[in-house]
Amino acid sequence: MDLHVSLRSLSTSWNSVAILLAFSIYLAFALTFLPGKVVPGVILSDGTRLPYPCNGLISLLLLVALLGIGVQTKFVSPTLVSDRGLELLAVTFIFGFLISLVLYAAGCKSKDQGSSLKPHVTGNVIHDWWFGIQLNPRFIGIDLKFFFVRAGMMGWLIINLSILAKTIEDANLGRSMILYQVFCALYIIDYFFYEEYMTSTWDIIAERLGFMLVFGDLVWIPFTFSIQGWWLLSNKFELPTAAIIANCFIFLIGYKVFRGANKQKHVFKKNPKVLIWGRPPKVIGGKLLASGYWGIARHCNYLGDLLLALSFSLPCGISSPVPYFYPIYLLILLIWRERRDEARCAQKYKEVWAEYCKLVPWRILPYVY
DSSP, X not given: OHHHHHHHHHHHHHHHHHHHHHHHHHHHHHHHHSOOEEEEOOOOTTSOOOEEEEOHHXXXXXXXXXXXXXXXXXXXXXXXXXXXXXXXXXXXXXXXXXXXHHHHHHHHHOOOOSTTTOOOOOSOHHHHHHHOSOSSOEETTEEHHHHHHHHHHHHHHHHHHHHHHHHHHTTOOOHHHHHHHHHHHHHHHHHHHTGGGGGGSHHHHTOOOSHHHHHIIIIXXXXXXXXXXXXXXXXXXXXXXXXXXXXXXXHHHHHHHHHHHHHHHHHHHHOTTOOXXXXXXXXXXXXXXXXXXXXXXXXXXXXXXXXHHHHHHGGGOSSOSGGGHHHHHHHHHHHHHHHHHHHHHHHHHTHHHHHHHHHSOOSSSTTTO
């Protein structure tokens, strides 16, 4: 009996491997062959700019359509992912761990001196494996950093849709689940609609690709950002109407700040003379934007991101801390990242950064932090 159970478990795990492999192959195919705008990245220290095919939205819509056809033809179960969540989590973690080892080995052996592939080896094995050695490693022409974050965001939506299907199957669909699903879907679709903005973010331009980013993109984003959906799947809870309205306002305010701040930064980098809120931008030292959201707080986009994360958790009520794991984690992560970013900018811009900090004293939340 024990042998039978073990063999069945092993077979199921290999099914999860097949799911992850099929997903990865589709993403590689879509990134390479589907039409879309090719956006040049920021100028690197050696003067080069990497191309990024921003066809994420059409890739996402095609994937959902293919899965929908598969469900209609009974080729794929709509609860395929939600029925084996822990297995997929374990398989994805192992995959990410192995990828990080390959990246470490390839980085150590690299002789490339270009900005995107130049190895940064400190001699501390754990540090180099965790933070990465190369800035933008590529495989068969695919930027792996861009690929992994796309996989995480699409995986998040696929997990949510499977949770939704499971909820409907269990006849347990309520307003809280609908609210959570709508908020997340809008956020993910918006991400891919503005995917080119990702090319100027901290992850792409500053973080090297190591276990930290690989794990964050492949495992953390899809499996922990969906924790509210998993909780609602097991716990029946309904928000009152007034709370739903308030939650919608939090989502909309968070979205406006998050998207508005990121858009201003991205547009300013492309055209430093563009109007910000109808006025010429205030620029410190000819480099740093101090207008719009960036004149309110130095990392105002983080505030928007935190409000959005909170809006994803509020549909679960306040009876359990579990659904609030994501916004609490995000708060810790963004404060840590903000501190690292501040140190990097102080070193890079020197007195210009000091002048910006004097003009804009607040880091994330005005008058608080």
